[in-house]
Amino acid sequence: MKALLDSFKPGLKGGEISPLQFFGKHGISVAFILCVVIFSLSTQKFLSTDNFLTVVMQASIIGTIALGVTFVVIGGNLDLSVGSLLSFATVLVVDLHDKVGPGAAILLMFVFTLLIGSVNGYLIGYLRLNSLIVTLGMLSAIQGITLVYSGGKNVDISDQENTWFAFFGREELFGIPIPALIFIVLGIVLQIVLLKSGFGRKIFAIGGNATASLFSGLRRNRLVFSTYLLSAFTTGCAALILGSRVMGSQNNVGEGYELLVLAGVILGGTSLLGGSGSIARTVIGVLILAMIQNGLLLLGFPYYTQWLVTWVVIIVAVWLDIAAKRGKLFSTY
Amino acid sequence: MNRIINLITRQPIWIFVFICIVFFSFSSPYFLDIRNFSNILLQASTIGLIALGMTFVMINGNIDLSVGATLALAASLAVGLQPQLGIMGAVLVGLLSGILIGALNGIIAWKTGVDAFIVTLGAMIGVRGLVFIYTEEQAFYAYDLAYSDFGASSLFGIPVLALIFIFLTITAHLVLKYTIHGRNVFAVGGNRVAAKEAGIRVGPHMLLNFILIGFLAALSGILLSTQMGASTPNLGRNYELWTITAVVLGGTRLTGGFGSIIGTLGGVLAIAILRNGMNLLQVPSFYVLIILGSILIIVLFIDKRFSEPKGVGA
Numbered sequence: 001m002k003a004l005l006d007s008f009k010p011g012l013k014g015g016e017i018s019p020l021q022f023f024g025k026h027g028i029s030v031a032f033i034l035c036v037v038i039f040s041l042s043t044q045k046f047l048s049t050d051n052f053l054t055v056v057m058q059a060s061i062i063g064t065i066a067l068g069v070t071f072v073v074i075g076g077n078l079d080l081s082v083g084s085l086l087s088f089a090t091v092l093v094v095d096l097h098d099k100v101g102p103g104a105a106i107l108l109m110f111v112f113t114l115l116i117g118s119v120n121g122y123l124i125g126y127l128r129l130n131s132l133i134v135t136l137g138m139l140s141a142i143q144g145i146t147l148v149y150s151g152g153k154n155v156d157i158s159d160q161e162n163t164w165f166a167f168f169g170r171e172e173l174f175g176i177p178i179p180a181l182i183f184i185v186l187g188i189v190l191q192i193v194l195l196k197s198g199f200g201r202k203i204f205a206i207g208g209n210a211t212a213s214l215f216s217g218l219r220r221n222r223l224v225f226s227t228y229l230l231s232a233f234t235t236g237c238a239a240l241i242l243g244s245r246v247m248g249s250q251n252n253v254g255e256g257y258e259l260l261v262l263a264g265v266i267l268g269g270t271s272l273l274g275g276s277g278s279i280a281r282t283v284i285g286v287l288i289l290a291m292i293q294n295g296l297l298l299l300g301f302p303y304y305t306q307w308l309v310t311w312v313v314i315i316v317a318v319w320l321d322i323a324a325k326r327g328k329l330f331s332t333y
Numbered sequence: 334m335n336r337i338i339n340l341i342t343r344q345p346i347w348i349f350v351f352i353c354i355v356f357f358s359f360s361s362p363y364f365l366d367i368r369n370f371s372n373i374l375l376q377a378s379t380i381g382l383i384a385l386g387m388t389f390v391m392i393n394g395n396i397d398l399s400v401g402a403t404l405a406l407a408a409s410l411a412v413g414l415q416p417q418l419g420i421m422g423a424v425l426v427g428l429l430s431g432i433l434i435g436a437l438n439g440i441i442a443w444k445t446g447v448d449a450f451i452v453t454l455g456a457m458i459g460v461r462g463l464v465f466i467y468t469e470e471q472a473f474y475a476y477d478l479a480y481s482d483f484g485a486s487s488l489f490g491i492p493v494l495a496l497i498f499i500f501l502t503i504t505a506h507l508v509l510k511y512t513i514h515g516r517n518v519f520a521v522g523g524n525r526v527a528a529k530e531a532g533i534r535v536g537p538h539m540l541l542n543f544i545l546i547g548f549l550a551a552l553s554g555i556l557l558s559t560q561m562g563a564s565t566p567n568l569g570r571n572y573e574l575w576t577i578t579a580v581v582l583g584g585t586r587l588t589g590g591f592g593s594i595i596g597t598l599g600g601v602l603a604i605a606i607l608r609n610g611m612n613l614l615q616v617p618s619f620y621v622l623i624i625l626g627s628i629l630i631i632v633l634f635i636d637k638r639f640s641e642p643k644g645v646g647a
Contacts (some may be wrong), residue, residue, distance in 0.1 A: 080574075129633050133581055137633075141626030147619035255571070259398070259454055267452055277479060304465040311459025315452060319445040331446030331536070
């Protein structure tokens, strides 16, 4: 026991890293592998290509939104309005589908979704208001707008068999469901943007140190603005998947999604303070949550057990991350 | 002129409350009435009770997202255990569950140093899971009518639940303003390191505030279930967002160190009056959501414009 506690102490020689630092750095990958191993050993239904695709498919809506939100969080802000925005976009695209045809419906959906994203971006980027409160206000306002638009009624697509709109949520390409494909492709593209483009590096800079980035001549206003456009865009993509899969929508379909999305992003090790994080790890974070859901259901646990496990997993993950940076397991307050 | 600007920037929400009262009094004959006002207080009490605790937690520089789930758990226990434990026993267990969840949040935040936002986000998801597992997704009904009679009872023509809310609001105000614990709330929120250096035990102090909000959320849930004579597993969904909205409307800063119970009361009343008045005018409730969201952002804007120092990096 003493050896274990000692190993958590800082001050090791160069090159060596303590178990704590190891977990802080690679904890999310370890957790991912641990999840796969535990579930594979406990139920034979878990480890198969089909089941893995099911997991990715289940993760695709929350995951797609989380990709954009990762950019927002790395930039040092929060976006709590994505759940309401998902409801809005899904209701809009489903309702317009029968009125103006699928192509125009998708176009209009993206126009209005990005418009709302730009309102967020303007208030937070240019007016520099606190992102938590602005997006909290927008959460409520967008919910209201959705209800006013639909009159409180559910919407659906009348001819569900003969529309190419079904492509996004119900079809497959090379044996991979399209939702999973959208999630994966978007994830790869955004990971490249984040790591390899000037835009990505600037997002890290403004999230890491706003003052320094300002003196370096970065336009924080515009950069923050564009992270909110990005999260609105990925939310629009998620609405496409959701609307096409269900072929209908309730007004509150996205309620609570903002926090599940955030759970995935946080689990991926993106710091809420901004300046650090990665798309790949967000994807792993979201996949872990989906895997917990899938595995526990296969094992026959009640549906909501996954939420209890999520509670523990989130706190332990962030705790280890912080403990590694602090060099001590417990805080000193 | 300065004093007016001062008033507007310090408590803009009370001016909004005043405008609302004047506006609705002129536009609806039913609004300006003692019975309607005690009704408003009754409606305000659910969010209001939690908002009292949230004020302490937020001035501390923390936040609690788990209050909606805690409310549902306490209500479910207080109604669901009545056949086994009787009303008093079940209510006690309900209150205890709130205190325990608050304590758990507080200890985790204290010992691990994980941000309260993340700690309570986890608890919000987990506790809601507990509620669904315990209730098996069923609503519970209180078969003993004494339970719902309490929720409908009045004293001197004012609903008892509203009186409880008023009493606790005054208590919270006095505690925050005139006790050592109250002053420490501001000290810890203003500068955590300095507070620690000054000898305040920051961890236990924050733990106490989390226990307080857990208790108030549980109380609020139990009182809500006496109003309905029932509890549902979805009770209190989004209440964390409403509560934070009310507290922020009342001028409490998310960054901590600044806020007041009087402001919070204004925020709570603003939401309740707006809902009540729009309801009397038969405006669909959808518009209330849009108006409240906009007001939240406008209040934030006013606060930013007038009271924050302008700096390069700010």
